Amino acid sequence: MSKNINPSSFKSEIEGDSTDLFVLENKAGIKIYFTNYGQRIVALHTPDKNGNMEDIVLGCNTLEGYGKPGTGYFGATIGRYANRIAAGKFSLDGVTYTLAQNNGTNNLHGGNKGFDSVVWDADMVNDQEIQFSRTSPDGEEGFPGNLTVKVRYALTDSNELQIFYEATTDKKTIVNLTHHSFFNLKGEGNGNIESHLIEINADHYTPVDENLIPTGALSSVVGTPMDFRVQKSIGQDINENFNQLDLAGGYDHNYVLNSNPTNTDSLTFAARVIEPESGRTMEVYTNEPGIQFYSGNFMDGSVQSKNGNAYVKRGAFCLETQHFPNSPNQDSFPSTVLNPGEKYTSVCVYKFGIVE
Incomplete structure (x- = not known):
């Protein structure tokens, strides 16, 4: 144990x-x-x-x-x-x-x-x-x-x-x-995650208003700090003067996944994270249309880790496979309605490894 x-x-x-x-x-x-x-x-x-x-x-x-x-x-x-x-x-x-x-x-x-x-x-x-x-x-x-x-x-x-x-x-x-899950590939309670490298397979995200509710638009990541199509550190652009980062205090956004199934289970590659120091990696695959990337902006050090350290601001990241936020009130978003006689199914795979 x-x-x-x-x-x-x-x-x-x-x-x-x-x-x-x-x-x-x-x-x-x-x-x-x-x-x-x-x-x-x-x-x-x-x-x-x-x-x-x-x-x-x-x-x-x-x-x-x-x-x-x-x-x-x-x-x-x-x-x-x-x-x-x-x-x-x-x-x-x-x-x-x-x-x-x-x-x-x-x-x-x-x-x-x-x-x-x-x-x-x-x-x-x-x-x-x-x-x-x-x-x-x-x-x-x-x-x-x-x-x-x-x-x-x-x-x-x-x-x-x-x-x-x-x-x-x-x-x-x-x-x-x-x-x-809140992940820190250095180990829980071992500082912040800004040096983690991340790639997200998304050309678009759903921008939010001051209440962190999607506006209904699908915005391109091109030319913005929201762009993770090519691997970069979480901290590289997180403090940029950019409206969406200001509203959320960092990343707390739904990314619209590019639809390109990568295996026989028809799952889409969603994201990859690398922690350079430990060499740990994590990949995410799903059949969902979106993934919420959260950079731990609201953590404040008030909670102790299992090892007795503080969970500091940006001390973890989350990658939550999902349908889009507020979909029931946005007709243009993929539906989250489930009817009697239907079966809701969702798949998420977290694959762990080390840098080769």
């Missing part, structure tokens, strides 16, 4: 549901620790170029830690709707649904008690695979329909963490699920 994590610190009961800690491990020694509270990845150990293992995701040593301010969405599955919905409202077939305004006037990541804050049923399929399931009842956090969700995580011997989402509903609804 991880030297910083005691399994007994995750054995508890929340509103009658039991919580626990679960571990996946592959032949390369990569280990991923999950709790069924929020389907959170608590720790993820990968090797550097010298074979040294390091925990590369932010998190807490205890279950109670996730209730403290600033731990937010560390490592969690996000739903029912990942990202922001303007004014906490959307309409389906003439009926307006009102959601919590838990991010200024926006609804963010499912509301006050989203999928990150509930206990899931867990099924350890084998040493390298686990599945979580739950039915979100009709009206939970204001969303319509009984939504039955299954999320399967598989850690392959090719060092891929494969995430498969499925959902069905008995009433017309909206759904947009994602994974929200």
